[in-house]
Amino acid sequence: MTSIQAAQKTMTLVGAVNEALHLILERDERAIVLGEDVGVNGGVFRATEGLFERFGGQRVIDTPLGESGFVGAAIGMAAAGLKPIVEIQFLGFIYPAFEQIVSHAARLRVRSQGRFSVPIVIRAPYGAGVRAPEIHSDSTEAFFVHMPGLKVAVPSTPADAKGLLLAAYEDPDPVIFLEPMRLYRSARGEVPPGWAPVPLGRARLVREGEDVTVIAWGAMVPVAEQASRMAAEAGIDVELLDLRTLYPLDRQAIARSVEKTGRAVIVQEAHDTLGVASHIVAIIQDEAFYAQKAPPRRVSGFDVPVPLMAYEDLYLPTPEKVLAAVREVMAG
CATH class of the missing domain: 3.40.50.970 (Thiamin diphosphate (ThDP)-binding fold, Pyr/PP domains)
Known part of the structure; x- marks a missing residue:
């Protein structure tokens, strides 16, 4: 060894x-x-x-x-x-x-x-x-x-x-x-030590919750984690999924979580139009339509080239933006 x-x-x-x-x-x-x-x-x-x-x-x-x-x-x-x-x-x-x-x-x-x-x-x-x-x-x-x-x-x-x-x-x-x-x-x-592959196509349940599912990947996972903690302070119990693989997507994990909570917020850093988040909304509509208590919300980057340094923070999703979307679906 x-x-x-x-x-x-x-x-x-x-x-x-x-x-x-x-x-x-x-x-x-x-x-x-x-x-x-x-x-x-x-x-x-x-x-x-x-x-x-x-x-x-x-x-x-x-x-x-x-x-x-x-x-x-x-x-x-x-x-x-x-x-x-x-x-x-x-x-x-x-x-x-x-x-x-x-x-x-x-x-x-x-x-x-x-x-x-x-x-x-x-x-x-x-x-x-x-x-x-x-x-x-x-x-x-x-x-x-x-x-x-x-x-x-x-x-x-x-x-x-x-x-x-x-x-x-x-x-x-x-x-x-x-x-x-x-x-x-x-x-x-x-x-983990040694050769320890993580299978492609399986999402990671970061946090269990009952009120709303937040779905993220990559650098947006810590953003969503912070938003989840902020939501908890407001009495909202967030379930957080880290997709880990965007193709193949873990459709079962997405559907299972939204069927449980009835609400979903998807967080992506990418531009809004036709991003992966849009397809996740389609999966939710296909697999968990009757469980929904509110329409899913997307928190995305804007449909502009990623701006230079001084404006980066305005472009990126933030915990505050995610929390606002969580509040919206809870009100729905």
């Missing part, structure tokens, strides 16, 4: 990602990490720190600044039997590779009638709240959730960051793995 596997630790979310990557490269010789500055510099957020020194430049590869090129190369590697993990420095930088992801990674299994698969993980820091420049703070997960053939995972805790990344690596198909920058070092928690 290695020192990494020795005991449960308290660590940051980015530290949990780093530990998962060490375990993967140690366990599977087919594993390759590639991306901009992932090698010698250890990644812009140090998520890949120590990998280059331990596993060498043949398995931890610094790429040119060309997302379409190195994502396309990774798809070819995956089809040929390797297991690449690609780092995109920021989710907003993924757009040049969008054609490779949706036209090739997502379709190759169908196109080849099952002869080829693309076991690739594409990691990307995402979201606002860290005072980053333009194009560095996007939350456009709906692009990928909409595309058949892709899975999308979003951890909000260190334990889930490690566990979901291990599960994404084990999956035979492409997984978009979104890491909330805002939580990289602000989220700390206990992380």
